[in-house]
Amino acid sequence: MWGVLVIVIGGLIATVNYVREHFAKNPHAYENLRSSLGKAILLGLEFLVAGDIIGTVAVEPTFISLGVLALIVIIRTFLSFSLEVEIEGRWPWSRKAD
Template structure:
């Protein structure tokens, strides 16, 4: 009985994670296509990538939550070891994705500052 409930919860949580990743990928692809049609892919690329990274990070968190739930009913050390390996891989992916998101955010902020500084015309002698 408990095993069935936990199995159902694991499937729901993992399905939510997969759905989040799919929605993020579809959203980013749509934004990429719109930017391409408008001729602004270069300017929008980092923002689109940053948003996709956030969706991926959230989806991976849900996948990791499913792994944690699954360990509650893992009957053998072999299964626990396999789950630990999967959780470690997902945690590492999430860590590096988080770092990349931070780098993208910093790059976007630098570009924005350049645009703001470039739009301010220097005042000449009056």
């Protein structure tokens, strides 16, 4: 629940900032929107993964629940990785151009 709330609030803040920047004629308004929205989604995914881990550990763990948790973590890790590449515009192991 907290992860979804973080994503929704982050999305609203990113949208409000975009509208303000767009009307201020900021040429980078769209890129800032994408970056802010991506960061909100990444943070929300972190909360969702943490909630899943706590939920699995709080109840009696079974091999099935651990397998489901592992699959969820793998999928969300892939999504986080993809979003980070999209936000930064480069591979994580690539050095930033100075």
